[in-house]
Amino acid sequence: MAYFTKTQRINIKRWVREILVPVEAxxxxxxxxxTPHQKGDRIYKLFYSTRYPELSAAQEKFxxxxxxxxxxxxxxIRLADQYFESNQIIVEPKEKIPDVEKFRTDLESVINWKPVLK
Incomplete structure (x- = not known):
């Protein structure tokens, strides 16, 4: 019986996902x-989420x-950079946000960044 390290198990899972991607595509x-546009979007999302699972999951949570x-x-709410390479979250409220602390906590629960309220 073969035993794998945690890193090896993660790599094996990623390889299996990458092997199954053509079938799903x-x-x-x-x-x-x-439509052709929907097909393109779904295939792009499939490849992106397979190649970068952590980043894709963070983007979905956000x-x-x-x-x-x-x-x-x-x-x-939007990010200054869609690939999470920026340290800013841009917030454009329509009117005054009623509970700023709860709003801030919601944002901090998604990402460990400190939001800048504008």
Whole structure:
């Protein structure tokens, strides 16, 4: 029985995901309900999330929190850089945010950065 280190297990999981990507991509391409643009977007997202799983997961978490805050307060949230290489989160509120501390805690729960409220 072979035992693998944690790093080796992570690499094996990544390789298996990368091997399965062409099968999933082929399913997307054969789906006749999707437009060419939707197919391209889904394949790009599939390859990106397979190659950079941690970054992709962080972006998805940020997107969910940003959408939740937009629904509740009307404030638009965006990153200065979409690839998480910046240390700024830009917040554009429609009006005064009612609970700034809760808002700040929501942002800090997603990313360990300190948000700059503008």
């Amino acid at each position: 082929e399913k997307i391409l054969k789906d006749e309900k999707l 997107k969910k929190i940003a959408e939740k805050i937009f629904r509740n307060t009307g404030a638009r």
